[in-house]
Amino acid sequence: MKTAIISDTHGLLRPEALTCLQGCDLIIHAGDIGCPEILTQLTSIAPTHAVRGNNDLNLPWAANLPDYLTFEINSWQTLLTHDIADVPADLxxxxxxxxxxxxxxxxxxxxxxxxxLNPGSAGRRRFKLPVTLALLDVSADTLTPQLVHLLDSPA
Structure with a gap:
């Protein structure tokens, strides 16, 4: 099962990201989405799980997004939340x-x-950090993650 993991789009869904998402069976957005149109675009490609990030708080369209989700991907129990500080110590x-x-x-x-897994930011570049997302090949007995750089070189 090919799964795409994206985060911190902040209202920008790059064409390079859209290209990477094609053919995915599932898309996961780890928050700081930025606008509802991003979720509309993602769900038009594949089923999508999403949580809101700190920058999505107090935005009316994001009010029904959860702060964290638990679900299964191909029998792998998964926890999705925006900030690693919100992952329980007694996981x-x-x-x-x-x-x-x-x-x-x-x-x-x-x-x-x-x-x-933190896919990094697929939206606007922050400082000199890379612009990335992750692809995850999920089989019954293995998780194989891959980081995808969306831009060739840092700013």
């Missing part, structure tokens, strides 16, 4: 995939048998 041992955004810093890290 349920059934959770094997934690997806966050917020920092704009991409990170793919295993903590024991749990994958922590």
């Amino acid at each position: 349920d041992s059934k959770i094997k995939l934690v997806i966050t955004g917020h920092s704009h810093k991409p990170c793919i890290q295993w903590h024991g048998d749990c994958l922590y």
